[in-house]
Amino acid sequence: PIFDEAELIVDTNQLTIADVMKAEGYATAVIGKWHLGFGEGKPDWNGELKPGPLELGFDYYFGIPTVNSHPPFVYVENHGVVGLDPDDPIVYGKTAETKVFDEKFKIDKMGGAKAAHALYDDEMVGTTLKNKAVDWIKTHKDQPFFLYFATTNIHHPFTPHPRFKGTSEAGRYGDFIHELDWIVGEVMKTLDEENLADNTLLIFTSDNGGMINRGGQDAWRAGHRQNGDLLGFKFDSWEGGHRVPMIVRWPGKVEAGSRTDQLISNVDMLHSLASLVGYELKEGDAPDSYNMLPVLLGTTGEELRDNLVIAAFRPSNIALRQGDWMYISAKGGGGFGARNPGDHAFGGPPALKFAGEVNSDIEDGKFKPNAPDQQLYNLATDLSESTNVINQYPEVAEKMRQKLEEIRKAGSSR
Known part of the structure; x- marks a missing residue:
């Protein structure tokens, strides 16, 4: 896990989207949850958080250095903790003076720095990050x-601003979604007010x-279905673990209301944006x-990506999407595994029972x-992955297993 003791996990020599955009003359910023580590070795929270x-x-x-569920519960701007007093440093083994919420963990790990x-x-936090994003856009609107x-x-x-509490019918989870909707709306409104909307590509998506x-x-009991009719939850190789919304707005360029069933992944952002700004990728870039x-x-109806590797929380459950087929290399979704309702990391077959989701391998x-020890689903006819058909189509599963092994050995999929 990438938490407070993790160094930067991305090689600084590796090409990033920010590198591409910066090379083509764009101002670049990241605001919000970082969660990729800082420094070399254990981060020095009282010093310079570099590389980052x-x-x-x-x-x-500007943002949350790890994630809002784990310490340190402070903001970081560029290379340092915001508001840090050298006479009152962050101290390990001390309880932080911070608010307590359910599913906010390890408050007693890093304290000091009042x-x-x-x-x-x-x-x-939502309002603070929104304000930073809006201010940054306004400051850089002329470039x-x-x-x-x-x-x-x-x-x-789930900690919605008080103005959003009770506004949904799905508890704090739903209220937090309402706040997200407002945040996105404020960004879009800023683009409109600054006359930037027609010349700005806006992409809204998620990572799981x-x-x-x-x-x-709690939200499920209230009738909310986080993943619709998809099987499973976060970290699963089942569709509910990784199939997410992707909404794109670019007036005059992307047709409003248009849809596509093309297979696309967040990792495709790098190559796609490089093409957008005219950056030429070198051999080994964006593999x-x-x-x-x-x-x-x-501008095309041609299938551009014919397969996608899906990595669940457990390496044993690595999966391959190819055309309409989804092959999973082990039983289950491979995600969280706590067994009882009320557990934070609830998942697997017990969670399907709780949610009333159906899968032929589980009762x-x-x-x-x-x-069976492996799984195969035809998503064209069974998007909810209710029926494992690996025994009916063993030859399909074997070809996909071999393809997955080829990709793993090659170290890239393109």
């Missing part, structure tokens, strides 16, 4: 810019499916990224004795 975002192509960074912790108000805005909505703990943690369970810009612009929250 600024060493990966970004001109500016002034820095006081600036971090969980219920104001090309690239903003990666990683909101903490809707990662746990909804989680069935305690807040998620798993495909140029999907023609799909976004509606009453347990794997059937004769459940």
Whole structure:
């Protein structure tokens, strides 16, 4: 896990989207959840947090250094903790003076830094990040810019601003979604007010499916379905773990209301944006990224990506999507595995029972004795992955297993 003791996990020599945009004259910023580590070795939270975002192509960074569920509960700007008093440093083994919420963990791990912790108000994080994003856009409106805005909505703990509390019918989870909707709306309104909308490509997406943690369970009981009819939850190789929305707005370039069923992944952003700004990728750059810009612009009906590797939480459950087929190399979704309602990391067969989801390998929250060791689904006819058809189509599964092995050995998929 990439938390407070993790160094920067991205090689600073590796090409990033920010590198590409910066090379083509764009101002670059990341605002929000970082969660990729800082420094070399254990980060020095009382010193310079370097390397970090600024060493990966970004001109500016402000946000949550790890994630809003884990310490330190402070803001970081560029290379340092915001509001840190050298006479009151961050101290390991001391309880932080920070608000307590369910599914906010390890408050007792990193304390001290009273002034820095006081600036971090969980219920104001969404507003704070929104304000930073809007201000940055306004400051850079007269030049090309690239903003990666990683909101903490809707990662746990679910801490909506008081103005959004009780506005949904799905508890704090739903209220947090309402706040996210407002945040996105404020960014869009800013683009409109600054006359930037027609010349700005706006992409809204996520990095994983909804989680069935305690807040998620409360929302489910209230009737909210995080992942619709898709099977499974966050970290699963089942569709509910990784199939996410992707909404694109670019007036005059991307047709409003248009849809595509093309296979696309977040990793395709690098190649696609490089193509957009005219950056020429070199050999070895973006080894798993495909140029999907023609799909976004509606200039091709050709299938540009014919397969996609899906990595679940457990390496045993690595999966391959190819055409309409999904092959999973082990039983289950491979995600969280806590077994009881009320558990934070609730997942697997018991979670399917809780949610009333159906899968042919599972009965009453347990794997059937004769459940196959691998899985195969035809998503064209069974998007909910209710029926494992690996015994009916063993030759399809074997070809996909071989293809997955080829990709793993090659070290790239493109």
